[in-house]
Amino acid sequence: MENNNYNNNYVASEIAKNNKGESDAIEGYFKLLTMPNLPKEFYDDIREIISDEMNHNEKLMKWVEKFGGVMPAKT
Numbered sequence: 129m130e131n132n133n134y135n136n137n138y139v140a141s142e143i144a145k146n147n148k149g150e151s152d153a154i155e156g157y158f159k160l161l162t163m164p165n166l167p168k169e170f171y172d173d174i175r176e177i178i179s180d181e182m183n184h185n186e187k188l189m190k191w192v193e194k195f196g197g198v199m200p201a202k203t
Contacts, residue, residue: 140196147188154181 157178161171193199 136195136197140192143188143192143195147185147192150181150185150188154178154185157181 157174160174
């Protein structure tokens, strides 16, 4: 993917930085799930939010791979 209006590695880096924010949010939401005695609806909503954040994480990684040109190692 090449374009004279941007640097692919810079774009990949910015996306990865934003993706870190998604991962940090997921971590925080999992911590909320450890809090006792909150309404079941709260836990259900937090799990839904985690799922949404994981979806964002997956989409952002696709773009990091596309712009950065580096694929994850297969083990």
